[in-house]
Amino acid sequence: MKIIVVGTGFVGLPHAAVCSEYGHEVIAYDIDEKRIEAYRSGEREAIERYVNEPGLVSAMSKTSGRYLSFTTNLAEVIEGVDVVFMCLNTPPQRDGSTDLSYVTTAAHTLGELLAKRQEKSRVVIVNKSTVPIGTARLMESILNEHGVENFGVASNPEFLAQGSAIEGSRHPDRVVVGADNAEDFQLLRRVYSQFVNHVRIAYVETTPETAEAIKYMANSLLLTYISYWNGVGARLAETFPNILMEDLKVGVTADSRISKWGSYVSNGAGGSCFGKDIQSLIYQFKRAGQPTDLLQAVYGINEYQKQYIFDRAVHEAGFSFNNKTITILGLAFKKRTNDMRDSAALKAVESLLGRGVAHIRAYDPLAMDVAQSHWFHPDKNSLFERISYHESPAEALAGSDAVYISTDWEEFRGLSRTIMQTVPAPYLVMDARRMIPDYEALVAKGYDYLPVGGTLMKGEAV
């Protein structure tokens, strides 16, 4: 099959690479020439500057130049195409709605080119991005406007998580295809032939609207799990004495009907998807005149979770942030990525600066460059000038009054020793990821330990 993938970010590039592994002729298209040059070069560093996913570079190197190629010129490759995958950004707007301008602009470009095809064989335009319900119809009308003949529009949402995009593309839990007619379903069955009738993978064929809705419901439900554990589970163990978070988790999730995923209590879920998608769903429901109480509660709990540990530090530990130096460990929204979009650390830094801290000492194993450009401000009097960037947890801890652990990087698990060697007690450890299993050693040496999902452990007098 001849496949074009439009948009070569975190979704498009892994998808293009994995499709080419199955012997399809795949052309990955992007308007960004620098990106395309980097992908063509085959050089790890250059590729990973744009998309850093385990296994991606080796997947690309297997097929590059044979089944996989890259272009910035759609017109040159359009002839004879069977399937076009749209993998474009759908960023949120202020009111929660989805900005579809990248998708609609690409649809117009495609419309113009497809209308001029010599060969009018069936072509299916497939949306992989998360898009509001009804977007497939909208794209259909744009292509009709341009007079494209013999085409279909389908919805095929992706369910990949960052850090496992290649693995997730090769071994998905399900493939969801929403289309309108047998011919289009058939074309997509050829693309995904290895997944059709698979013993483990659900291959769902449905309407485009159902496919679009599946993605929104899946992400909102995953965020609901997280908010339930943060808003109810963690809160139980923080409010009542003698409730042990780990036991609570095992006892509840041992029921095969209850998900284990989502039970890792935290400072809330970040990333480019959950917050954006639930807000978009709320917006879509509101426009349809439907109540949104449950979704709003889930979203609200998640946002509150991103900074409420500082209120606890004040009320439970009697800590005052004013003029203090605070270390923040972990800036990315989760481990194994440098992505800071919607990361709890962003809200934490704003909250800390708002509470009058004098200095924030930051460290993250991967996200330092991203953080520095995010918080860069030309005005030297900006509050963000109070952030300094460090090369190790020990360096970031030096001279601070308290530490806040924000991301679940494995390297933070052994932190109690580093803390004891670097900063003297009394000192406050705020652990929003429950990364210090041996916190008793800290407490015994006089350090206060305040975890999410647990009451304050007051440092013992030494």
Ligand code: UGA
């Ligand atoms: C998420 C979904 O998991 C994917 O299924 C979906 O395809 C993707 O969004 C998308 O829509 O593109 P991702 O954003 O990469 O994937 O991140 P997750 O691994 O799901 O983690 C999201 C956040 O939840 C992170 O901040 C993580 O630390 C947090 N989390 C996760 C918890 O706080 N507790 C948990 O138990 C699990």
